Amino acid sequence: MVEPEDGRAMDLSGLTLLEARRRLRCGDVSAVELTQAVLARIVEQDNRVRAYLTLTPETALEQAREADACLASCRRDNAEPPALIGLPLAIKDVLCTAGIATTCGSRMLEDFIPPYDATVVARVRQAGAVVLGKTNTDEFAMGSSTENSAYFPTHNPWDLSRVPGGSSGGSAAAVAAGEALGALGSDTGGSVRQPAAFCGIVGLKPTYGRVSRYGLVAFASSFDQVGTLTRDVADAALLLGVIAGADAHDATCVDLPVPDYLAGLEGGLQGVCLGVPDEFFGRGMETEVETVVRRALQDLETLGARLERVSLPHTEYALPVYYLLAPAEASSNLARYDGVKYGYAAREARDLWDYYKRTRERGFGAEVKRRIMLGTYALSAGYYDAYYLKAQKVRTLIREDFERALQRVDAIVAPTSPTVAFPIGARADDPLQMYLSDVYTL
Numbered sequence: 078m079v080e081p082e083d084g085r086a087m088d089l090s091g092l093t094l095l096e097a098r099r100r101l102r103c104g105d106v107s108a109v110e111l112t113q114a115v116l117a118r119i120v121e122q123d124n125r126v127r128a129y130l131t132l133t134p135e136t137a138l139e140q141a142r143e144a145d146a147c148l149a150s151c152r153r154d155n156a157e158p159p160a161l162i163g164l165p166l167a168i169k170d171v172l173c174t175a176g177i178a179t180t181c182g183s184r185m186l187e188d189f190i191p192p193y194d195a196t197v198v199a200r201v202r203q204a205g206a207v208v209l210g211k212t213n214t215d216e217f218a219m220g221s222s223t224e225n226s227a228y229f230p231t232h233n234p235w236d237l238s239r240v241p242g243g244s245s246g247g248s249a250a251a252v253a254a255g256e257a258l259g260a261l262g263s264d265t266g267g268s269v270r271q272p273a274a275f276c277g278i279v280g281l282k283p284t285y286g287r288v289s290r291y292g293l294v295a296f297a298s299s300f301d302q303v304g305t306l307t308r309d310v311a312d313a314a315l316l317l318g319v320i321a322g323a324d325a326h327d328a329t330c331v332d333l334p335v336p337d338y339l340a341g342l343e344g345g346l347q348g349v350c351l352g353v354p355d356e357f358f359g360r361g362m363e364t365e366v367e368t369v370v371r372r373a374l375q376d377l378e379t380l381g382a383r384l385e386r387v388s389l390p391h392t393e394y395a396l397p398v399y400y401l402l403a404p405a406e407a408s409s410n411l412a413r414y415d416g417v418k419y420g421y422a423a424r425e426a427r428d429l430w431d432y433y434k435r436t437r438e439r440g441f442g443a444e445v446k447r448r449i450m451l452g453t454y455a456l457s458a459g460y461y462d463a464y465y466l467k468a469q470k471v472r473t474l475i476r477e478d479f480e481r482a483l484q485r486v487d488a489i490v491a492p493t494s495p496t497v498a499f500p501i502g503a504r505a506d507d508p509l510q511m512y513l514s515d516v517y518t519l
């Protein structure tokens with residue numbers, strides 16, 4: 078079914094979403110041809126990259142045929158085709174997909190097939206996108222390297238001995254390797270931005286409330302957002318425009334108009350003031366990273382932006398605050414996995430208590446258990462005030478730092494990760510080292 082790799086197929090799998098869209102619309106390429114090219118690329122690459130947990134080639138080709146029919150009728154009627162018609166996308170395996178396994182990278186949900194689509198999945202489908210499959214992730218999105226997947230680690234396509242970042246490492250690797258034209262991920266404390274940086278693509282964590290989380294399996298609900306992974310900024314604008322906006326199924330999703338993000342890209346940076354936070358440069362940052370970031374700052378200036386130093390004085394508390402609050406919320410969210418209604422179930426248990434214990438003991442991996450224990454501790458009577466409540470207060474101070482800085486500047490520019498992509502295995506046994514990967518995104 079999948080055509081062998083050839084020069085043209087290679088070209089097609091490397092297109093940006095917008096370029097592919099232009100070619101589809103003018104009939105230069107068909108959606109079936111494009112999808113076949115990407116599927117061929119997956120066959121060729123994914124035994125090494127291992128970006129996907131589940132592939133859905135048959136339904137992808139079926140959607141591509143429907144897209145071609147839609148494109149033909151739009152051409153006939155001179156009508157505007159749906160925004161993502163015929164564009165092959167990958168979906169992180171923490172987003173529910175009707176009829177397609179959604180494992181969250183966990184044994185706990187190995188056999189879980191959701192009966193409904195997450196709102197963002199429904200929206201990209203409605204816009205005509207072709208869904209290629211589900212991408213690998215750290216278990217329940219807890220991690221920074223995709224090594225915490227219960228199934229296998231994903232490899233960085235630029236250097237297979239290195240991690241792609243995480244937790245949306247499968248989505249980032251897929252887009253970087255030509256195994257998808259764009260992807261959806263989720264970002265709680267960096268899980269879209271950091272893997273995008275490690276794989277040399279563009280990752281966007283939208284503002285909390287901009288995008289519906291209905292059907293996103295919850296990790297830390299006061300931080301979780303769905304985000305985009307694309308080859309360039311214009312593609313991020315295109316994809317965000319499709320997934321953003323109010324949703325009756327998610328009360329935290331705000332009812333504000335969705336601007337035309339693409340229209341805003343051409344204005345240049347003249348008159349824009351960008352803040353560069355002092356606290357984001359220094360200790361722990363690799364010189365390779367610093368060199369590239371400083372060069373990017375110069376480029377921004379060349380493009381017309383004015384740079385101004387700002388201070389975010391509570392930055393040093395971001396990591397401890399996040400690693401108290403996110404596990405606290407996770408410990409509560411993950412209490413639902415008890416083997417009763419869905420997910421892994423230790424059926425041979427002797428009694429109910431034994432049943433819960435065995436289910437959670439076997440269903441969860443080490444990092445998830447560590448977070449549940451940290452979070453339960455931070456929330457327990459006697460420690461709640463000292464840890465959870467205090468962390469919430471410091472979170473407010475951190476937010477106020479940003480609000481103060483943003484009164485003076487239009488946006489803040491900062492590095493994404495203190496290091497380049499590290500070798501697989503280098504931090505896997507050292508949770509604290511791993512957590513330090515997130516120091517800028519938290």
Ligand code: GLN
Pocket residue numbers: 218219220221243244263264265266267268269296403515
């Ligand atoms: N790496 C961070 C963590 O392990 C962030 C993960 C995320 O954003 N989902 O919690």
